[in-house]
Amino acid sequence: MSGQSLRIGTRKSGAMARAQTEEIARRLRSENENLDVAIIKFETPGDQDQSSRLARHGGKGGAFVVGILSAIHRGELHAAMHSLKDLPGNEGTPSLVVAAALPRDAANDRLVLRRGLSLEEMRKSHGMGFKIGTNAVRRAAHVRRLFPEADVIHFRGAADTRIRKLDNGEMQRLADAREVGPDDALVVARSGLQRIGLASRIARDFSPVEMLPAAGQGIVAVECAERDWPTRMRLAWIDDAPSRLSAEAEREVLWVLNGHCNSPIAAHAVLSGHDMTSFASVLDEQGGQLIETSRCGPANRPRELGRAVGFDLLDKGAADLIARCRPEDD
Template identity: 35%
Template sequence: MTTSSALPPIVIATRESQLALWQAEHVQALLAARGHSVSLLGMTTRGDQILDRTLSKVGGKGLFVKELEVALEEGRADIAVHSLKDVPMELPDGFALACIMEREDPRDAFVSPHHASLDELPQGAVVGTSSLRRQVLLQALRPDLKIEPLRGNVQTRLRKLDEGQYAAIVLAAAGLKRLGLHERIRSVFEPGQMLPAAGQGALGIEIRSQRQDLRDALAPLAHERTWLTVTAERAVSRAMGGSCSMPLAAHGVWSGDTLRLQAAWGDVEGRLPLVRAEGSSRVATLDEADALGLAVAGRLRAAGAVAAC
């Protein structure tokens, strides 16, 4: 192991929710094991502060990363650790994703104190989610359900469920598993039921793009297949205007050297049917992954999906 005195210290900018801190501390431990001196800079983002409105109405995914990017720009922090599904598809000039780590479970989890699965919910039951993607996919599975907004960190959402405000809620399985809350998962939605969001379950590390020293330090933490997969998924979202909040899913699965990419788009108003598209190709580079994503996005649009922004 390289001695810490030979390496510059690294400051991680992180949101202060329990899950965000787990993610930052996970990266901190991995870097520390390689000899780096690593500290955390805890911050509260606008996405954490605005809890009375859905993200789609107050600025979308960028609300969770802007303050962290300011800390990088001002030199108060060196890297920022993000849940990749919260990262806009287009980063501001001067910023880059320098590392994509190995993915946790990308699926959505069904959480309920009294019901074991979506099928067991009574007619007209209230289900909580503020994800437009989950909303349209839930409505496709169970048109009778009443989908209500649900904001806040994981613990806040579970508390609202336990207080009886919802019959069930849908959360990312990865977040629950990382927090040691496996027992709250009653069932998971297989991708054929509820296709995950682009990048769901993966962690991305953002830097100022000119920091080659940080790219080198983070390289051992990267996971090539996850990076290729989420690049394809995010290419679908980017082509569809996915830096805005929109009801879009994209999920890739490997078979040998071939990546199969599925995508789905829905109309929140329910006026248009759910649209699905897919494609597959041999993928070995980020450019090839991007090309696959763009091809699948084109098929979505040809089938009737409407791009945002």
């Protein structure tokens, strides 16, 4: 594939994936009006199976990423769009490279309530009687820590689909044919809600102190073949340096911890001039035990900073918490 064209792969399901990929295409076209950008949609295993936990498909990487990346290897695509938090952090993808990271959206998590419910009701009850849905192990652990009286429900689907199910009082079917729900609330990323025009549904912002974000949350990444220099040069037009620096620090934490899809690991880097502060934490699945740390260092050495933070967590016993969350057949 050559010439003034670029084919980008993305998930077929979900308004957020479409919006993110369209933003990549818009930025590329604004840099070169002669570039023909085509968006190719894929139905991934994670989209086809809306009931199983993501671990069944090898985590988010297997559920949403592997099929699209295979198309790059086959030469069908130049590049692929990802929410960076969905890329596995404990293993690299042979012969592929993240060539661009868009400017970061809000990284924090947010609470969305079913229509008719109020945040005051939830506060007064301390969550007792509330069913809160999420498909992220990290979010579930934080929710159990913040609302110990609430019932945390495994709830899958694209953000717009989950909110529709929430408002309609729909049940979530699990892989063993059981149904759970309906939910009273969801915990989702603010960036996703903003991209699909549903930011007005935010009932509560969780500060990073309450719920530290996932590594890469709020960053849209574009991956391509390592040796495809024409594509890498084009993607370099839209690469955002602050986002890339933060992403490298946060993903280095995952690499050090050998983080996997069932690990309640959080990592978030904040830039301030020439300095960077890296925060990270590990929880047990029930949210009862929390190990956290932070370090400050030069912003131009993000991996070194992330590595130091990861080893801090290991020194404090993070490996034991991560091992407890690992599936028995992993």
